[in-house]
Amino acid sequence: MQCTTIRSGQNCPFMTKAGCSFNGGVCMPILEACEGCGRIIVIDDVQYCSVSPNPMARWKVGNCNMATHVKVETKVSAAKLNPIKASKRMAGKK
Numbered sequence: 001m002q003c004t005t006i007r008s009g010q011n012c013p014f015m016t017k018a019g020c021s022f023n024g025g026v027c028m029p030i031l032e033a034c035e036g037c038g039r040i041i042v043i044d045d046v047q048y049c050s051v052s053p054n055p056m057a058r059w060k061v062g063n064c065n066m067a068t069h070v071k072v073e074t075k076v077s078a079a080k081l082n083p084i085k086a087s088k089r090m091a092g093k094k
């Protein structure tokens with residue numbers, strides 16, 4: 001349903017015939033941690049998240065999983081397994 005509060009005219013899953021059903025009835029502005037994210041939208045000079053009405057909830061348990069500016073580092077094992085040698089090793093055990 002179309003929003004009639006902050007994001008006036010945009011479709012929002014929280015909007016009902018009785019008004020905004022989101023906790024508090026309005027979207028919350030972004031947090032400091034959100035700065036640099038590509039999902040930020042500016043409405044009336046206030047920055048909001050285009051994904052979530054409450055950015056604080058997205059950062060509650062670690063990094064926001066929708067953030068475009070957060071790089072997640074994955075550790076790559078230094079000892080890479082050679083698939084050919086592994087195959088020969090397995091064949092030798094029979």
Ligand code: SF4
Binds near residue numbers: 030033037048054068
């Ligand atoms: S997607 Fe996450 S990091 Fe980006 S603006 Fe929304 S809450 Fe903030």
